[in-house]
Amino acid sequence: MDLRVGVVVITHNRRDELCRTLGALRALPEAPHVVVVDNGSEDGTARTVRERYPWVELVASEKNLGAVGRNVGVARLETPYVAFCDDDTWWAPGSLARAADALDASPDVAVITARIVVEPAGTEDPIVAELRESPVRGRPGLPGPALGSFLAGASVLRREAFQEVGGFHPRLWLGGEEELLAADLAAAGWELCYLEELTVHHQASAARDADKRLRDGIRNTLWFTWLRRPVPAALRRTGVVLRQAEIGRPALGGVGAALAGLPWVLRERRVLPPHVEARFLALEDAQRRSAARRYVR
Structure with a gap:
């Protein structure tokens, strides 16, 4: 034990x-x-x-x-x-x-x-x-x-x-x-x-709401991006997320939910210190090329 x-x-x-x-x-x-x-x-x-x-x-x-x-x-x-x-x-x-x-x-x-x-x-x-x-x-x-x-x-x-x-x-x-x-x-x-x-x-469960997962995943990624990333990086990451998202109601719902939460996001926004931001900068190319991280059902 x-x-x-x-x-x-x-x-x-x-x-x-x-x-x-x-x-x-x-x-x-x-x-x-x-x-x-x-x-x-x-x-x-x-x-x-x-x-x-x-x-x-x-x-x-x-x-x-x-x-x-x-x-x-x-x-x-x-x-x-x-x-x-x-x-x-x-x-x-x-x-x-x-x-x-x-x-x-x-x-x-x-x-x-x-x-x-x-x-x-x-x-x-x-x-x-x-x-x-x-x-x-x-x-x-x-x-x-x-x-x-x-x-x-x-x-x-x-x-x-x-x-x-x-x-x-x-x-x-x-x-x-x-x-x-x-x-x-x-x-x-x-x-x-x-x-x-x-x-x-x-072993992925069949009991999952794929539309909700997609919607919430997009929303949360955008929320995190604008809560912690500097403006230039946040704009780049937002563009990548929107380009990778599967077009449809769930993706649009995720973007809409992210926009609706903008007031609290801006209130709680706290930009990462440079040494931590460097970690996310290092990931940008991998995130653009990733097949595992795309916002699809």
Whole structure:
């Protein structure tokens, strides 16, 4: 039993997928403390967790909190490190212990992101190549390539750092919500990196609203861009997002939602310090060429 890493899982109306994930987590040699935050499911998820998984700490929210459910879960843990897990992802045996070892050895690292294997095919997610070849420069001697952002469902975070910057922003809800948190961590002096030795399995759930994911992803990317990037960079990034977006009602809805949020975005706007902005400048070419990051359903 490894007492260094706890696991937070958020879920919404995916009872069967969650059961598969909990079965995999139960079999891990690290035997982590698992917190499940049920985001207002209506399919009996909370009841099933209570009856079948008594070793899980359940938080049954009356409404869908989105990514903020992770904030709730982290607040329940006392472990120094927290592994996030979606209801359709699960960690490979030994990965949590290896992540904890890496974080123990690098006290300035806040986030370590794992290699993602797509199931049932067992192939690497296309985003892995971009993580492995990240152009971001971190300090010398990091455990792996430095990152500008991370994927929550495939990452282990230092709880102290997560709480220091306030966790996930409530307005972003879900969909690309990691970028803002990553930027704020870097601005606070923390490092983020990819570690090849860690593995997360992902079997995408069929229970997803593709239109909403596209709409919210575009909205959140634009919100982050105008919350933290200097004006010239924000204009460039906005142009890339609009060119890459699949034309249709979801994309237009995302742009409209982003514009509607402009008053609060301008009120909370805080431009990144130069050393952090340099991370996002380094990613611009990769983001333009990326096949994995395009805003399509």
